[in-house]
Each structure stands twice: as C-alpha cells, then as structure tokens.
Amino acid sequence: MPAMYCHRCDQMAAIRMKEHRLQLCKEHYLEWFIQQTQAYIQKFHMFNRSDKVLVAVSGGKDSLSLWDVLWRLNYQAEGMYIHLGIDSEDHYSDASEAYCRQFAEERGLTLHVVNVRERYGKSVPEFAHMKKWGKERPCAVCGVAKRHIMNQAAIDHGCNVLTTAHNLDDEAALLMLNTMNWHVELLRRQSPILEASGGLPRKVKPFCRFYERETAAYALLRGIDYVEEECPHATGSTQLYYKGILNQMEHEHSGYKLNFYTNFWNAREKLFGQKTVKDAGDGNACPNCGQPTTADGLCSFCRMVNSSQA
Amino acid sequence: MPAMYCHRCDQMAAIRMKEHRLQLCKEHYLEWFIQQTQAYIQKFHMFNRSDKVLVAVSGGKDSLSLWDVLWRLNYQAEGMYIHLGIDSEDHYSDASEAYCRQFAEERGLTLHVVNVRERYGKSVPEFAHMKKWGKERPCAVCGVAKRHIMNQAAIDHGCNVLTTAHNLDDEAALLMLNTMNWHVELLRRQSPILEASGGLPRKVKPFCRFYERETAAYALLRGIDYVEEECPHATGSTQLYYKGILNQMEHEHSGYKLNFYTNFWNAREKLFGQKTVKDAGDGNACPNCGQPTTADGLCSFCRMVNSSQA
Numbered sequence: 001m002p003a004m005y006c007h008r009c010d011q012m013a014a015i016r017m018k019e020h021r022l023q024l025c026k027e028h029y030l031e032w033f034i035q036q037t038q039a040y041i042q043k044f045h046m047f048n049r050s051d052k053v054l055v056a057v058s059g060g061k062d063s064l065s066l067w068d069v070l071w072r073l074n075y076q077a078e079g080m081y082i083h084l085g086i087d088s089e090d091h092y093s094d095a096s097e098a099y100c101r102q103f104a105e106e107r108g109l110t111l112h113v114v115n116v117r118e119r120y121g122k123s124v125p126e127f128a129h130m131k132k133w134g135k136e137r138p139c140a141v142c143g144v145a146k147r148h149i150m151n152q153a154a155i156d157h158g159c160n161v162l163t164t165a166h167n168l169d170d171e172a173a174l175l176m177l178n179t180m181n182w183h184v185e186l187l188r189r190q191s192p193i194l195e196a197s198g199g200l201p202r203k204v205k206p207f208c209r210f211y212e213r214e215t216a217a218y219a220l221l222r223g224i225d226y227v228e229e230e231c232p233h234a235t236g237s238t239q240l241y242y243k244g245i246l247n248q249m250e251h252e253h254s255g256y257k258l259n260f261y262t263n264f265w266n267a268r269e270k271l272f273g274q275k276t277v278k279d280a281g282d283g284n285a286c287p288n289c290g291q292p293t294t295a296d297g298l299c300s301f302c303r304m305v306n307s308s309q310a
Numbered sequence: 311m312p313a314m315y316c317h318r319c320d321q322m323a324a325i326r327m328k329e330h331r332l333q334l335c336k337e338h339y340l341e342w343f344i345q346q347t348q349a350y351i352q353k354f355h356m357f358n359r360s361d362k363v364l365v366a367v368s369g370g371k372d373s374l375s376l377w378d379v380l381w382r383l384n385y386q387a388e389g390m391y392i393h394l395g396i397d398s399e400d401h402y403s404d405a406s407e408a409y410c411r412q413f414a415e416e417r418g419l420t421l422h423v424v425n426v427r428e429r430y431g432k433s434v435p436e437f438a439h440m441k442k443w444g445k446e447r448p449c450a451v452c453g454v455a456k457r458h459i460m461n462q463a464a465i466d467h468g469c470n471v472l473t474t475a476h477n478l479d480d481e482a483a484l485l486m487l488n489t490m491n492w493h494v495e496l497l498r499r500q501s502p503i504l505e506a507s508g509g510l511p512r513k514v515k516p517f518c519r520f521y522e523r524e525t526a527a528y529a530l531l532r533g534i535d536y537v538e539e540e541c542p543h544a545t546g547s548t549q550l551y552y553k554g555i556l557n558q559m560e561h562e563h564s565g566y567k568l569n570f571y572t573n574f575w576n577a578r579e580k581l582f583g584q585k586t587v588k589d590a591g592d593g594n595a596c597p598n599c600g601q602p603t604t605a606d607g608l609c610s611f612c613r614m615v616n617s618s619q620a
Contacts, residue, residue, distance in 0.1 A: 179489055181569075263491065267492035270494045
C-alpha cells in the first residue's frame with residue numbers, strides 16, 4: 001500500500017474516508033470534524049449560542065465527542081447522564097457514569113445525573129421485570145424511561161434544546177428497520193430535528209451524518225476516555241441486525257448509508273408533505289408529570305412507576 | 311433428516327414451504343398452486359372469465375407456468391412473445407421463442423409473436439447501441455420497448471387485461487431498490503394491479519406472492535419445458551443485487567420477503583392515500599402511436615424508433 005498523505009498538509013494521514021474521497025492527518029481531521037458538526041448545526045438550524053443545550057451522555061464515544069465538540073464551539077452545553085441501573089459483570093452503568101464525571105471534571109462542565117433506581121424506586125431492568133411490563137428485553141422500557149427523563153431534565157434545568165449523539169450508522173439502521181417493516185408513523189417522525197412542542201424541548205442530532213468510524217476516530221484522536229462496552233442488552237437486537245446488513249451494503253457500495261439516509265429527507269417531505277416535524281402530537285398532558293401523552297390518563301412512564309408502587 | 315410427508319395425504323412430500331409451514335406431495339402442490347393463483351386473482355379483482363387476457367411470456371418458468379395455470383382455470387388467455395433480438399452464444403431470443411411456440415402448440419393456445427427487429431428495424435441491443443440511447447446495459451431501452459409493444463399488442467388483439475408473471479422475488483427486489491433509493495414516484499405506482507387508463511389495458515401480476523422457488527417447483531412438477539438461461543444482460547444488475555440481499559435476509563428470517571412486500575400494500579395506501587393505482591397519468595397521447603406519454607410530442611419509444619431511421 002502506498003504511503004497515505006493528508007490532503008491538506010504533508011503529514012501522514014490518520015484516517016481515510018472513502019465515501020468523502022478524503023484523507024486527513026490527526027490535526028486536520030479534528031478540525032474537519034468540528035467544522036462539519038458546525039455546518040450541520042447551521043444547515044438544520046439546530047441551535048445557536050443563545051440556546052441552552054442539554055447533551056444526553058451515555059459515557060460512550062459518540063456522546064462524549066459531541067459534548068466535547070459543542071464545548072469547543074462555545075455552545076452553552078450541559079451534560080445529563082441517566083444511570084439506568086444495568087448491573088452487568090463489568091458494572092455497565094457505574095462505569096459509564098464514571099467516564100461522564102471524569103470528562104465533565106476535566107473540562108469544568110456541568111453534569112446532571114439522574115439515578116433511575118434512586119429517583120423512581122426501581123432500575124430499568126427491574127421495571128422491565130415487572131409482570132405487566134416484562135418483555136424479553138428491557139429495551140422498550142428503557143426507551144420510555146429515557147425519553148421521559150431527558151424531557152424532564154431539560155425542563156428542570158431550563159434547557160430549550162436537547163441533543164443526542166446518534167450517528168449515521170444508528171440513524172440509517174433505524175430508518176431501514178422502520179422502512180423494511182413499513183412503520184409509517186415512525187417514518188413520519190424520523191428527522192434530525194424535532195421541533196419544540198407541548199412543552200418539550202427541541203430535539204436535535206448534530207452527528208447524524210457522521211459514520212460511526214468517524215466519531216470513533218474523533219474520540220480516539222482527541223484522547224477522550226470512554227466506555228467501550230456496548231449495553232449488554234443490545235446484543236441480538238433488530239437494529240443491530242440492520243446495522244450488519246447496511247455495513248455489508250456499504251462495503252460493496254461506498255457511501256450507501258449516507259445516500260440512503262440523506263435522500264430520505266427529501267422523500268419524507270414528498271411522502272408526508274411536511275418540512276418540519278414536531279416532537280409531540282396533539283396529545284393530552286399527563287395529570288402527573290405534565291408531559292404530553294397520547295393516552296387519556298397517565299403517560300406510560302408514570303403508569304409504569306405507579307404500578308411498581310402498587 | 312426425518313421422512314417428510316405431505317400434509318394432505320400419506321404420500322412423500324415433494325416440496326416444503328417453510329414460510330407457509332406447509333409441505334405437499336406433487337399432486338397436492340399442483341392443486342395448491344392453482345388454488346392460490348385463483349385466490350389472488352379474486353382477492354385483487356384482477357380479471358374474470360369474461361375478460362380477454364394477454365399473457366406476456368418470455369419462455370421462462372414463471373410466464374409459462376402462469377399461462378398454464380390460467381389455461382387450466384379456463385380463463386381466456388392468449389400469449390404474447392416479444393423477440394428482442396438478443397443473439398447471445400446460446401441464441402437466447404430464438405431459443406426462448408421456440409419454448410413458447412412448443413408450449414402453445416401442445417395446448418392448442420394462441421401465441422402472438424412480435425419480432426422487434428422485423429417490426430421496428432432494429433433489435434433491442436441495436437437500439438441500445440445507438441449514440442443517444444446507448445448505455446452500458448440495454449435494460450432501460452428494453453423496458454421502454456417491452457412496455458410499448460405489450461400495450462400495443464393488447465390493443466391490437468382486443469385484450470382488456472395484460473398480465474405478467476413477476477414473482478415475489480422480482481417484486482420484493484424492485485420494491486427494495488425503489489425504497490432504499492427513495493424513488494417516491496415509482497413507489498407510488500408499484501402495485502400488483504394497475505387500473506386501465508388512457509386507452510391502456512389493466513395490468514396485473516397474479517404470481518406476485520409466490521416465491522421464485524414455488525413457481526420453479528410448479529414448472530418442474532408440471533413438466534413444463536422452459537428456457538433456463540437468464541437474459542445475458544441481467545448479470546450484475548441492481549435488481550439482482552437486491553435479490554441477493556433479500557435472499558440472505560429470508561434465509562435468516564423465514565417469510566421476510568413476503569412480509570416486506572405484502573405489508574407495503576397497506577403502507578402505500580397510508581403514504582399516498584390511494585387504494586387503486588392507474589397505469590397512465592394525465593399525460594398526452596403520442597401523435598404517432600396514440601399511447602399516453604408524459605412528453606409533449608412523441609413518446610420515448612416512437613422517438614427512439616424515429617431517430618434510428620434518421
């Protein structure tokens with residue numbers, strides 16, 4: 001293999017991005033990655049420097065990189081970690097929290113931590129084991145809990161924007177899952193930006209066009225310490241299955257994921273006739289927490305917590 | 311492996327259909343296959359015994375099986391073979407025509423043959439080699455030519471229904487291609503039934519829910535002689551690529567193709583708000599052939615033929 005040089009200077013390249021026909025040294029990669037993030041934020045009008053942004057961090061490479069980039073770009077970004085109570089062999093939740101705390105401390109940033117068991121009486125796996133909610137995987141319960149808690153934290157801390165670090169691999173796999181199963185209502189709502197509504201903050205995904213290997217390269221080259229384990233419950237999930245299929249298609253056709261995902265934006269407008277998507281529909285307010293819900297009474301999170309106390 | 315018995319009698323099974331949890335002997339399979347076809351025809355109101363149906367036959371297993379089944383079900387079904395002029399080593403077009411003629415003769419059925427070179431001056435590969443129309447593959451030209459010629463034959467022979475033998479593997483691969491590339495207008499029109507409009511016959515696909523191995527099993531067990539070669543130009547096509555991906559997914563999740571394809575029917579209604587789909591839009595009539603076209607002047611087929619004579 002011939003020596004690989006940076007396209008912007010005479011240093012050796014640290015990464016080659018086939019899909020962008022671009023190879024960059026460490027310094028220029030870190031610069032490119034930050035510029036790209038800023039460009040996405042502006043292109044989609046995600047937020048500006050007067051917004052107060054809450055970054056949902058898991059302790060993994062994507063979310064800590066996102067927080068790092070927003071901090072370097074001088075956005076008002078506070079972190080929030082949700083301790084789900086996943087007590088695997090390697091103490092997944094405790095370890096993840098420690099990485100988040102260390103990251104925030106090193107940079108003098110504010111981290112909010114919500115411990116699900118301490119705050120709501122049970123951990124996510126414990127909620128999932130309750131008879132009515134019990135499924136093979138706690139992932140559905142986890143989704144409901146995270147959504148509720150993130151919204152609540154944004155409201156509690158006066159943040160008008162909530163950001164998650166979903167990357168292209170995440171988003172494309174979810175899109176493929178929703179498409180191949182024809183989940184029309186979920187397709188309607190899949191967007192890198194969900195407008196504020198029903199008292200909920202705007203929700204944005206500034207990393208949605210970065211391949212997973214690009215966010216991993218950023219964390220690595222920036223020297224960010226992060227939890228490398230995946231959630232032990234993710235193994236064998238449907239979304240991971242589609243990630244595998246898309247990886248294969250990307251391998252055979254460079255740029256496949258990016259085209260599939262970004263071409264959907266135009267298609268979504270054609271299919272649904274809406275340029276913007278709101279987070280909440282015209283639901284009621286939950287009489288307990290006040291968050292919007294499609295249910296007549298309590299929202300599904302509050303029903304779950306209530307029934308655990310019965 | 312334990313002995314495999316027919317689910318309807320005590321004979322050994324000839325085929326096992328995992329996706330239907332059904333295994334049948336030769337006799338019951340042939341019966342099942344015909345019953346299923348009749349059920350699809352009725353479910354989608356494709357045609358009845360007073361309609362005059364033109365069956366597009368290629369000499370392959372799918373189309374000859376379809377013609378055989380329609381004949382056994384006492385529909386008024388005439389065949390039409392289009393000789394495209396594909397002169398590969400094994401004389402693909404000549405050989406295919408011979409299989410169609412033999413099939414019609416054995417059953418005393420009417421076969422109409424259109425030889426593209428004799429009727430329009432050039433074969434399909436020759437049209438495709440013309441400068442303006444030339445592409446790497448003649449498939450686009452072939453699609454335009456077949457569509458025009460099939461419509462014309464239906465009109466010429468007074469057939470109000472045109473049927474093709476696309477199977478589930480064909481339809482699911484096309485659907486995946488159109489979906490993953492977000493060809494919204496093609497998705498809108500992908501349906502097992504296109505209603506008559508603009509002087510064109512109704513177009514129907516009675517085999518759209520049969521796996522390719524099911525139509526192959528029918529041809530084999532019925533003893534139909536058919537051309538086994540695929541069109542030499544199909545190798546490496548995008549649709550074949552998606553067939554491969556779907557085969558892999560079907561292997562991992564039995565019934566995948568069938569769910570993906572049939573769930574789309576409901577989704578299409580939700581996405582486009584139309585229960586039925588017309589073949590032609592509100593286009594003009596081509597001043598030469600009279601068929602509907604979205605162009606202002608000649609339709610693309612007539613333009614192609616005209617420019618070959620210039």
